[in-house]
Amino acid sequence: MTGAGVLKNLRHRTVSLLTFSAVLFATTLAPALYAQDSDSQKPVKDKWAVVIGISKFKDGKINLRYPSKDAEDFYRYLTEEAGFAKDHVLLLTDQEATRLRILSALGDKWLPRLANPDDLAVIYISSHGSPADIDVGGLNYIIAHDTNLDCLYGTAIPLQDLMRIVKSRVHCDRVVLILDACHSGAASAEASESKGLFRSGNVNASAMAEGTGQLVIASSRPDQVSWEGKNYQNSVFTYHLLKALKLKGNSTTLGEAFEEMKDSIQEEVLRDRGRLQTPEMKSQWRGESLALGLTPTKPRQGMEEVIPKPIPLSVSIAALTGKTPKPTSVPSPNPSPSPSQSQSPGQTSAQDSSIFDIMSMPAIPPVTVLDNGNIYKVFNGATKPTTFSISYPALLTYIYTYHWNDARGARPGKVALVHEDGTRYGPWQTTGKSGQGNVKNAYWECEPLAKLKPGTYRILDSDPKTWAQNVGSRGAGFARVRVAPLVQKVDSVSGKRIKRTPSVKLYDNGNIYGVLNGPTKPTRFALKAPVLITRITNYHWNGGRGSRPGQISLVKNDGTVYGPWQANGRSGQAGAPDVYWDCDVDLVLQPGVYQVRDSEPSTWSQNVQNNNRGMTTIEGVIQN
Numbered sequence: 035m036t037g038a039g040v041l042k043n044l045r046h047r048t049v050s051l052l053t054f055s056a057v058l059f060a061t062t063l064a065p066a067l068y069a070q071d072s073d074s075q076k077p078v079k080d081k082w083a084v085v086i087g088i089s090k091f092k093d094g095k096i097n098l099r100y101p102s103k104d105a106e107d108f109y110r111y112l113t114e115e116a117g118f119a120k121d122h123v124l125l126l127t128d129q130e131a132t133r134l135r136i137l138s139a140l141g142d143k144w145l146p147r148l149a150n151p152d153d154l155a156v157i158y159i160s161s162h163g164s165p166a167d168i169d170v171g172g173l174n175y176i177i178a179h180d181t182n183l184d185c186l187y188g189t190a191i192p193l194q195d196l197m198r199i200v201k202s203r204v205h206c207d208r209v210v211l212i213l214d215a216c217h218s219g220a221a222s223a224e225a226s227e228s229k230g231l232f233r234s235g236n237v238n239a240s241a242m243a244e245g246t247g248q249l250v251i252a253s254s255r256p257d258q259v260s261w262e263g264k265n266y267q268n269s270v271f272t273y274h275l276l277k278a279l280k281l282k283g284n285s286t287t288l289g290e291a292f293e294e295m296k297d298s299i300q301e302e303v304l305r306d307r308g309r310l311q312t313p314e315m316k317s318q319w320r321g322e323s324l325a326l327g328l329t330p331t332k333p334r335q336g337m338e339e340v341i342p343k344p345i346p347l348s349v350s351i352a353a354l355t356g357k358t359p360k361p362t363s364v365p366s367p368n369p370s371p372s373p374s375q376s377q378s379p380g381q382t383s384a385q386d387s388s389i390f391d392i393m394s395m396p397a398i399p400p401v402t403v404l405d406n407g408n409i410y411k412v413f414n415g416a417t418k419p420t421t422f423s424i425s426y427p428a429l430l431t432y433i434y435t436y437h438w439n440d441a442r443g444a445r446p447g448k449v450a451l452v453h454e455d456g457t458r459y460g461p462w463q464t465t466g467k468s469g470q471g472n473v474k475n476a477y478w479e480c481e482p483l484a485k486l487k488p489g490t491y492r493i494l495d496s497d498p499k500t501w502a503q504n505v506g507s508r509g510a511g512f513a514r515v516r517v518a519p520l521v522q523k524v525d526s527v528s529g530k531r532i533k534r535t536p537s538v539k540l541y542d543n544g545n546i547y548g549v550l551n552g553p554t555k556p557t558r559f560a561l562k563a564p565v566l567i568t569r570i571t572n573y574h575w576n577g578g579r580g581s582r583p584g585q586i587s588l589v590k591n592d593g594t595v596y597g598p599w600q601a602n603g604r605s606g607q608a609g610a611p612d613v614y615w616d617c618d619v620d621l622v623l624q625p626g627v628y629q630v631r632d633s634e635p636s637t638w639s640q641n642v643q644n645n646n647r648g649m650t651t652i653e654g655v656i657q658n
Contacts, residue, residue: 078208078324079332082149083123083156084139085109090128091162092180100262101160102127104214104272108158111276116284116327121336122148131161133178133191135341141199143340149206156326157200160214160272176215202463202480208324210288211250214260214271249317249324251275251292255310264306271313274298284327288315400431401569401618404515404602408609412438412502416511420493423600426620428486428517430459434479435493436469436512439500443468443475447496454490461496486517490600506609508582521620528564532622533655537568541652549575549639553648557630564657566622570630572601572615573649576637580605580612584633591627598633622657 087105089098109125112118124139139145140157149155162177175181175190182189200209253260253271262269268276277298278291292315303311404422420435430451437444443466450460462480469476478495493513495501501511524531541559570588574581580603587597599617606613615632630650632638638648 076152077331078154078328079150079152080330080334081118081122081154081156081326081328082145082206082336083109083112083118083158084126084145085112085123085158086126086131086136086161087159088128088131088161088177088179090179091177093183096162096177096183098162098262100268100272101214103267104160104269105158107268107276108212108272111279112156112326115280117329119333119336121338124339129179131178132180133189136176136178136191137199138341139339140196141203144337146203146205148334148336149204151205151207153206153330154208154210154324154326154328155204155206156210156212158212158214160269163213163215209249210324210326212275213250214253214269249288249315251288252314252316253311255312255314258311259309260311261303261307261309270299270303270311271295274302279326284329285325286327287323287325289323400429400516400518402514402516403616403618404513405604406507406510406611407436407512407514408504408506408605410504410506410609412436412504412512414439414500414502416495416498416501416503417509418503420495420507420510420513421490422493422515422602423490424486424517424519424618425488425597425599426618427488427520429520430482430484430486430515431518432479432481432514432516433462433464433493434467434477434514435464435495436477436502437497437500438469438473438476438502441471441473443473444478444497444500446475446478449478449480449496450494451484451486451491452494453487457487459484459486459491461494485520504609506605506611508611519618519620528622528657530657532566533657534566535655537653537655539651540565540654540656541650543644543647544573544649544651545641545643547641547643549573549641549649551576551637551639552635553638553640554646555640557648557650558627559630559652560627561623561625564622564624566655566657567619567652568655569651569653570599570617570619571651571653572630572632573606573613573639574615574634574637575606575610575613575639578608578610580610581615581634581637583612583615586615586617586633587631588623589629589631590623591629596621596623596628598631623654 085105085108087101087103087108089100089102091097105125105127109123112123113120124144126135126139145155159176163175175186175192176196177190180189200211253269260269260271263273266273274295275291278295279286281290281294292313296313300310300312303309403424404420406420433449435449446464446466448461448463450458450462452458460482462482462484464478464480466475467477467479468474493511493515495511498511503509503511521532540561543557567588570586572586583601583603585598585600587595587599589595597617597619599619601615601617603612604614604616605611630648630652632648635648640646640648
């Protein structure tokens with residue numbers, strides 16, 4: 035969807051926005067505010083806050099009226115009435131609230147360096163929000179000052195990343211998130227008084243928040259709009275939130291404030307707009323409700339924000355692929371995940387890039403490059419290496435390893451990657467997620483956001499004895515890996531901007547009938563327009579045995595060869611291993627006839643119904 039299309043939806047649709055994301059935030063943040071009842075009684079030693087409000091955007095078409103004032107008013111309340119020291123509250127408004135500065139404050143240069151486990155952290159955000167429906171990768175975003183609506187993934191802040199930052203980098207056990215960004219576009223003249231981009235559908239907020247312990251206050255329900263005031267210069271939500279927090283002075287708890295403002299907001303918006311706006315507070319709060327105005331027991335000295343240097347959005351792909359001098363590698367300071375997987379002499383480790391460098395790169399929505407799990411009986415202890423390959427530089431966005439462990443799960447440990455040249459990435463600490471039958475910590479998950487170069491990678495797991503495997507994975511540990519390719523925006527041949535959506539099936543000669551091995555005729559497909567090829571999949575049933583993934587290439591009718599690309603295996607019917615050979619490609623092909631070549635034709639499936647040609651599927655984006 036183009037920026038114009040997004041703006042059109044902003045002006046012509048009235049549905050919900052980031053309340054879904056706020057609740058999603060609540061379900062995945064760790065550790066819990068009060069993990070145990072006894073923890074809820076611990077005194078707050080110090081308290082910190084990051085306050086963000088954006089009224090003016092680089093894209094002036096989406097400007098709002100009051101978010102920056104909302105943030106300033108909330109900042110004044112914290113520092114002048116709620117007992118927050120001024121050097122304990124960081125305020126970012128308008129042009130200061132760039133993507134880089136927000137990520138810096140929350141993930142590296144400020145809050146993670148100050149907040150201790152027994153402290154309180156408050157995060158307040160007032161801005162536009164963007165829902166999953168308008169992003170091909172299904173991500174939810176906070177819109178920063180410098181966000182480009184045509185490139186949300188590369189320039190906005192995915193709420194999933196915000197979750198990961200608070201979860202892994204802020205060491206505070208008690209976190210309060212206040213989102214005045216759960217807004218939606220309104221019709222015509224009212225558009226500037228509501229915030230956000232449209233979202234269709236709804237979610238069960240209570241179910242999503244169950245068991246999290248984090249406290250999230252969102253300005254409206256998923257099917258509602260959040261409004262700015264008609265008779266004062268604030269959003270309705272923030273105006274009544276501030277009034278309610280002052281109800282009983284500094285002893286006003288968040289629970290009391292919420293109950294007070296909920297009815298007031300609902301009554302005002304219904305009277306002024308004829309609409310409903312009902313704030314939501316979601317958590318599994320245990321023990322006494324918290325008051326923002328409480329007096330900290332051991333306050334410490336604050337520090338000024340370390341302002342990161344701006345990084346250009348365009349990063350040389352050549353530098354990532356090694357065609358220009360590589361960044362200096364250093365020996366890994368971390369121990370190997372397990373003694374059996376220790377580094378060889380001379381092995382190096384990829385230096386961790388700051389999140390700002392990573393998040394400033396051109397990227398497209400993530401793709402799954404490995405998923406070897408299946409539903410059949412599993413055993414402990416991977417007996418074969420777990421590997422995947424990528425043919426382009428990419429951002430590693432997600433990994434899980436599966437630890438069924440006879441329905442006992444396993445305490446989450448660390449995962450790491452080793453490139454075929456010995457370069458080490460990680461290890462990264464994982465968090466646990468329940469599996470089948472509510473088995474705790476069956477899934478070990480993490481979102482590393484690490485830059486990867488092309489090549490083949492081996493996954494290391496810190497507890498290989500409980501790592502699940504079976505015949506369907508050929509003894510390799512169960513894992514899923516998602517990456518976002520770091521790609522060029524312009525076609526080197528035509529010089530035109532590359533379209534990334536929608537990806538469609540361009541060719542598919544598979545069918546449901548019985549198959550034989552070994553095609554007797556070439557597999558060809560024709561392109562009538564330039565196309566960005568995104569994925570090639572060849573089918574290797576091989577009598578239910580599958581075939582160890584090899585390589586796939588394309589040959590144009592003029593003799594030009596593209597590839598080969600190393601394939602990743604995927605299970606098929608009845609858990610047959612490596613039946614599908616998937617190659618994730620990022621290549622613009624010009625019109626012409628192309629032949630698909632497979633490095634293992636003796637196991638490549640074919641049958642009479644497809645005229646004895648190798649079974650393949652080609653996906654891509656037509657470049658109109």
